[in-house]
Amino acid sequence: MADFIAAIDCGTTGAKAIIFDTTGTWHGTAYQEYPCDFPAPNRVEQDAEALFEACVDVLAKAVGKSGVEVSAIKALSFSTQRCTLIAVDENCSPLRPAISWQDNRSEKQCDVIRESIGDKAFYATTGLPIANVWTLPSIMWIRDEEPEIYAKTHKFLNPHGFLLKRMGADNYVEDLSNASLHGLVSVARGDWDDDFIATTNVEKAKLPDLVTSGTVVGTLASEIAERTGLTADTLLVAGGGDQQSAGIGAGVIKSGIGSVTLGTAGVVICSFDEPPFDPNGAIPAEIHAYPGKFICEGLQTTAGAALKWLRNVAKDASRGAEVEYEMFNEMAVQATPGSDGLLFLPYLAGAGAPQWNGYATGTFHGLTQGHGLGEMARAVMEGVAFQNALILSEFEKSGRSLSEIRLTGGGAKSKLWSQIQADIYGRPVHRLKEDEAGLLGAAILAAFGAGIFTSIDDGVGQMVRTQESYTPDPDRKTLYAERLTRFSDLYDMLYR
Template sequence: MAGLSARDHQGRVAARRRRHGRTHGAGAGRLRQGGTVMNMHPRATGPLVVGLDCGTGGARAIVSDLAGHVRGTATSNYPTTHPRPGWTEQNPADWWEAACAAVREAVARAGAAPDDILAISADGTSSTLVALDEAGQPLGPAILWMDTRASAQARRMSQCGDPALARCRAGVSAEWMIPRILWIKENQPELFARTRWFVEMADYIAYRLSGRLTLGLNQASNRWFHGGLAGGWPTGFFERIGLAGITERFPSDVLALGAPIGPVAADVAETMGLGRRTLVVCGGTDAYVAMVGLDVCRPGRTAFITGSSHLVLSVTDQPGEVPGLFGPHPDCVVPGLYVLEGGQVSSGSIIKWWHDHFGTALCHGEDPYTAMIARAAGIPIGAEGLVALDFWQGNRNPYTDYDLRGAIWGLTLKHSPDHILRALIESVAYGTENILRTLSANDIAVSSLTACGGTVRSRFLLQMHADVSGVPINVPQVSEASAFGSAIVAAVGGGAFRDLPEGAGAMVREDFVIEPDREAGARYASIFEDYRATHVALAPLMHAKVRERAVPA
């Protein structure tokens, strides 16, 4: 496809920076809207970048200048289906329609001319699998990240003992790409035979933007067993598990996060309101791209991504494994560095469950979320003797045991629904602390967390996490870290910055810090030990119950 080279784009950026200055708009008035800093400009001029976050519920676009001032945002949702228990699917056509709508509206809200848009980059949900035919058309619904149909394949992979499993000693997750591809081969052989390309959600969006099919090193490294810049595909492992020759169905161009892909396709530029020379830049997995949006791009920094699930992502320059965690994934964000990953499958989703089933009924005439959290905050630490486990959808880390289940004990007639909610919220904080303790036990010090997502909207929740873990929590001005991270990735790919650390350092600004309360932390510490002891005591019962239910009647 004809267009500017990366060097041409860099020259174009330099010329624009000379005209406008890197801190363009820095002195303008600002207001806070939905946790995002918005500049009050009647019209934004370039150079501007677009970050596109394709999440579980919809697409969100952010238009930003190179100083990190957000000029326009927009969101467009898409549906999710559950055709069978444990299955979760989405339609790639719905993604694209929502992506076009979100970008078009965000650019319009920014008052940006098409030629002002330097570059665009997209992130997507992790391990959301798309099967494409020879012409690049989806062969059916995409398998969403939370789909668990490939559990049996993941268990078999975990038991094969191949060296490729070094970064997941605790077990292969059923959420990952390779188990899903193997599931398709074993359960839908006709679909497998028709598939020419397997890609992730972010790769598909980049393909639709540019017309060039690529695979992001970011997701390939952390979810596809790729060895990073110095490694490659573990073909022996693939042969061992029954996927010999599978790499022929992966795009041959594996690009690093922030690498230029090419100019936006002409019809796409017109649809989205972009320029014909707007550059498409390689993105990646939403949570890992959020690390860029949080300026977690250097060793010793740790991102805390909160939402339906929670992630703790630590950057290190050491290749050593940490039993119970995933990684270290090489080169998946910054070349030459590694990321260690710990996650909670169900965290914010537990609070949502409580809201959906009890919160509305218990909080008459009030905003249910605000009211129920306020009521839980009024209950003493420890919920007067209640202990809960946050394993409602199993445990991702540090146990990697999807047969674990949620639990709560210690109930008496003294306890109210507010006590139960308090215990559930505390269990989420203890799950995060369990991951941080695993890092600490392996000489990976976490001196602070930089947070984004739903938890940052509640000082109570942030304070509890800070108190339980004993570390300060930093919150940046732009809370939509995935979309904003994609905007920074676009700026780096467009040549505005030398690399991701420089781009994040220039565009991300801190909003506030939550300091831990040491006295509260000491009270939480004893309950955390009860939390871990509860897991030890109940895990055998939970495993037995799962086996019992798995036996056909």
């Protein structure tokens, strides 16, 4: 009997499950959306129970649709949004809404970290610039602003650790790829940093144990098995953060190969055998979901989320009439390259790499009566790609040149957006056969943990494929190089 693997992606805007075979072919999938809540300016929260219920529901539906004999589904693993903070009690029940990684409420706590540790020392240990996107400032905010919640908290978890425990993990655990974005882990040692924990006055007992991705952490709880149709001996395998998992699913496990993911966020990563510290401290150095490897990552907080925002604005303006992404894409195709002079700064939740400015905001510049939704949609696509180009430039300044760029995430499904990226990056880009690289990476980790593959390299070789390639058009490359300079100058004019 052939072996199969279940993988769940718990993203920012929805949960998706896929049942894979060992060639990377789908045999059942399901998706369910859930909201982000915006209770006040600069605050973004989610209902952690809604995330859990959605993950269980999509897993059950994917299993049912697959037609696969459930005893052949050997293991389950996860690719999850990172840094979102879930404070739970001793029963692993959330004590408050989860604080999203997009939340900007903790700038004061970031200032405390700067004063007590310092930017250089913080980066030298954690591999992270000081920013409120990481988990630590949110933990400190709860301690400072909601002391009663902090006192009741048994563990501070990210979605990955929360889902593992609720699904049946033996202990409270977090994989190193997710934990390396807390701001409390020594990236070189791969362990909690006791000095930083003491300096920031966070109780270590409230943190989970650390494990490497691909580690078996338990078996499926009987009640979850009953709800999903899986067997109770299905192995639970530690997965990884969405971008590190996507790195495995994109085959980014060797130097020189990078990926650009356009999901809710936009992320550029490449793989290294040693922690890839940036001399300027602007590009995070993180632990990969591939044990023993590391990634450097350039994050922008709103990529696909920026296009979704524009779609929602259009929907509201049309009195609730749905505006499909395909319609947006067609309107953007009709707009001229350069969006007829319109520029968009995609900082709807602050600026990530390389600026790390939580106070930056989204901006349309050059808007006239002659612009319509098509130009605005294309300007959003171009603005996201311009920001990625700045990240790639930072990579290259510190000697991290990429010979190959692979595209993943929902944005890769758009041929226009893929071509725009090739033109702006000035080099060929390659779309993966499997757009859901995070889920594919989680499946590879699950199969490795279950012993189906002898190594992660073996799994990548069996399951990862590229398909379409896009090469830069010389004329558009020249045009976009000029527009990129204007994009960068506009940021400097507004924020420096």
